[in-house]
Amino acid sequence: MKITVNVWRQQDAESKGSMVPYVLDEVSEHMSFLEMLDVLNEQLTLEGNDPVAFDSDCREGICGTCGVVINGIPHGPEVTTTCQLHMRTFKDGDVIDIEPWRAGSFPVIKDLVVDRGAFDRIIQAGGYISAPTGSAVEANNIPVPKADADHAFEAATCISCGACVAACPNGSAMLFTAAKITHLGLLPQGQPERDSRVLGMVEQHDAEGFGGCTNIGECTAACPKGIPLDTISRLNRDLLGALSRQTIG
Amino acid sequence: MTSTPNATGDVTPDAPTGASSETETEYHRLGEDIRDTAAPSGPIERRWDDRMFGARLVNPANRRKIKVLVVGTGLAGASAAATLGEAGYQVETFCYQDSPRRAHSIAAQGGINAAKNYRNDGDSIYRLFYDTVKGGDFRARESNVYRLAQVSVNIIDQCVAQGVPFAREYGGLLDNRSFGGVQVSRTFYARGQTGQQLLIGAYQALERQIAAGTVTMNTRHEMLELILVPDAEGVERARGIVVRDMVTGEIESHTADAVVLATGGYGNVFFLSTNAMGSNTTATWRAHKKGAYFANPCYTQIHPTCIPVSGDYQSKLTLMSESLRNDGRIWVPKNKEDAEKDPRDIAEDDRDYYLERIYPSFGNLVPRDIASRAAKYQCDDGKGVGPGGLGVYLDFADAIERLGRPAVEAKYGNLFDMYARITGEDPYERPMRIYPAVHYVMGGLWVDYDLQTNITGLFCAGEANFSDHGANRLGASALMQGLADGYFVLPNTLADYLAGSPFEKIADDHPAVLEARQAVEERLQKMLAINGTRTVDSIHKELGQIMWEYCGMERSEEGLTKAIGLIRELQNEFWTNVKVTGTNEELNQTLERAGRVADFLELGELMCIDALNRRESCGGHFRAESQTEDGEALRHDDEFAYVSAWEHPAEVGGKPILHKEPLEYEYVEMKARSYK
Incomplete structure (x- = not known):
C-alpha cells in the first residue's frame, strides 16, 4: 500500500x-x-x-x-x-x-529522539529497596501474599517508555512514579523506605519540571502495559501519610 | 590439522612460516596450548570457597582511591557496578542505550534457574552442575559450572530482597516451573518477563549507587577502543577505554585501574536474531584486536520457539519463551499435502508430534539445539507450514482442555498476546507457528576462573565471555550466569586484582591514550569518507544471509570455506562502497551501525574459521560431516575436548592463531548426550 x-x-x-x-x-x-x-x-x-x-x-x-x-x-x-x-x-x-x-x-x-534522563533521576531519588549484595535472607523467609505479589508485579511491568508523559496535557510523570511506589510499597521488603521513597521521588518528579496530576487519565489510556490509574491513588495515600508522619515526627 | 589437545600441557611451538599441516592450515595457525591458571584444584565443592579465601582483599578505606570502568549495564554489568559501588570503589559505567535499564537482558522471558530444591524433587547444587555440564555437551569447565550452581541460590535471595516480584503460590512462597533439558522444577519466573524484573532489580541497585555518588553513569556512550599501558615490568595492562558520545560525537578517553566488559553477545552477526537492534560485538572485538583471546566463536544457540520470518523488510525476530514447550505440543502434518491446510482441519492421526515420537522421555522439552534442528529437518522434508514452508506448529489445544483457558492465560498470556499482535492470528483458537532463530552465543572473550581475560586487568562477564555454558546453554541459565558473574564472582575476583593497585595514574595525554583516540577518530572519518552506493543495512543483511546459510543450524567444510570467501569479498565491499551519511559531530545512527557492521564482518569470518576447525558436532555447533546414523550430533572427544581460544594476528591479513585449552572431566563422565 x-x-x-x-x-x-x-x-x-x-x-x-x-x-x-x-x-x-x-x-x-x-x-x-x-x-x-x-x-x-x-x-x-x-x-x-x-x-x-x-x-x-x-x-x-x-x-x-x-x-x-x-x-x-x-x-x-x-x-x-x-x-x-x-x-x-x-x-x-x-x-x-x-x-x-x-x-x-x-x-x-x-528528529524523533528525546532525552528521558529525568526518569532515571526519579528512580535515583528513592525508587529502590536498599539491599546491598550479600545481605539477603533466604528467599522463602519473606512470604508475600499472592494477591500483593500479583499487584506489585502488575505495577512493575512499567517499561519507562514515557508515553504517559507524552499523553498527559500537564506533562505529568505521575503514572511512572506511582507504578514504582506501588510495586515496592506492596512488598514487605519495601516497607522500611516507604515514606522516604515517596517523598524523594515526588520531590524529584517536580524538580524535573513534570506537571501535576489532575486525574485526567490520558496516561493510563496510552500506557502500553496498562498500568492502572489507581497506582496514583496509592501514591497520593502514601504521600499524605508520609507528609503527616514527617510533620508529627 | 589433526593434532590432539596436549593433556600434559606441553608447549606446542608457534608455527613458523611454511609450517606443515600439523600447525598451519589455509585459514589459521596453531599456537601454544593454554591453561586456566586461576582455577583452584581440590574437591570441586570447595574450589570457590578456596578461591575466595585465597583472594587478596582491599581495605575499605583504600577502595575509594581505586577506579573501575564497567562497560554495559545488563544483568552482569549493572549487578557488578552496583556491587562494586556498594563496596566503595569508584565506578564509572557506560551503555549505548539512553538508560541502563534498557539493556537487552530485559527481553529474557522464561526464568532463572537456582538449585533451591523448593519442590523436593531431587534437585541439588550437584544436579544443576551436572545438568549444565551435560547440557553444554562437555565443552564447559567443571570448576566454573560448579561455582555457577553454588551461587545460584544466593541470586534468588538477593533478587527477592530487592523486591523482584517473582511468581508466588497462594501460600505466599515462590513458585517454580520446569524448563527445557531438565527433569526438575528449578526455574523461578516473573510471568513472561523475568529478564525485565531482574534487570530492574539490578538497575535500581545501580541507580541507588549513582545517587550515593559511588557510580558515575554515561548513557548513550559507546566503547570503541581499549587502552593498554605497559607497567614498570613491561606487562600490558588494560587501563582505560575510548568512547564516543553518541549525542555530540565527541571522542572521550576514560582511564582507571581495571576494565570490565559486560557487553553481551554477538548474535546480530546474523542480522536477523532475537537480539536488540543495537546489540553488537564492538567492545569485545576491539579488545580482541588488542590481544584478548576470543573463545569458541562458532558456538551459537539457535532458539526453537521464535515467530517465523514474514518478509525481506524484517528487522529482527521475536522469541517466545521456551517455557511454552512445557504445555504446548509441537507437530507437523504427516503428509506434505496437508501443509497448506488449516491446522484445525488436520485429523489427530495425520499429525506427527515428532519430538514426542523421537525423544519419548523428554518429548517437547529436549534441549534447544535438538528441538531447533528437528524443526529444520521437518521443513527440509517439505512438511513445514506458513510462509515459505518455514514453520512448525506449537499447539495448546490439549493444555487448554486439560487446564482451562484461564490457567493457560495466567501462565502464558503475554506471550500469546505478543504472538497475536505480530502475526494477526489468535493462538487460543489456532496453533502457533514457530521456527528457530539465533538467540544466544556461548562463545565470547576467553576468561580464566577469575573472569579475567588474557589481558591483565581486563575482565569480562555475562554473555560477553565464554565461560560457563560450553557448546550449548540450557534454558533459564543466561540470567543465572549474568547475575552470578556480576553480584558474586567479579566483586571477589576483581578485588584480588585491585589489591595490587592503585596503579600509576595515566594522564589524558599519555601516548597510549592519544594513540587509541587517534585510531578511533581515523576509523570514523574513513567510514564517513567512502560515500559509496551500498547502505550499511544492505551489507549487514547480506552478511546475515551468508552466516545463516553456512554457519547456522548445520555447517559443512564446503559451506564454511565458501562463506569465508564471500565474507572477505563483503569486507572489501564495505570498505570501498558503503554509504554513511552525515557527520561525526551529531547523533548519527548510520555511523553507529557502520562501525558495528565493520566489526561483525571480521567476527563472522573468525566464526567460520572456528567452525571449520571444529570437525565434530557438539551442542550449538553441528557439522554435517559428524553425525550418527540416526542424524544425531557426534562429538569427537579424543580430538576436540578443548576450548578454542583465538588470538588476533599481529600482522594485517595474517592468519588467526588457535590456542587450545584442554578440558578435563573429573566429576561428570563424558558420554554422548541422549534425550531419547
Missing part, C-alpha cells in the same frame, strides 16, 4: 524543527511501524539524504526505548509500543503524522 508520512525533523536540541512529508510506495501490511521507518531510511540514504533519527532497541515491546506520537497519540492507535504496532492497522493512501514525545521535561535530541 501507499503511505505518506509527515515526520518531525529537527537537527539538534537548539535547531527549529518542522514536519516534512515523505511518500512510501510499497508498504506491506505485515511490516511493523518501525520497519516502515527502516524502509524510509534506506530510501533516504540512497538518495543521499539524512535518515530520520528514531530510538528503538529490542523491538519486542519490553525495553521501552521506542516511542513516537502517531497521529497525535503516543505509540499510535493501538494500545501497544510503537515497535509492536503493525502497518495492518493502516490502509492504502493513509497520511500519518509522526512526532517525538511532546513534553518539556523530555527535550528533543534529534
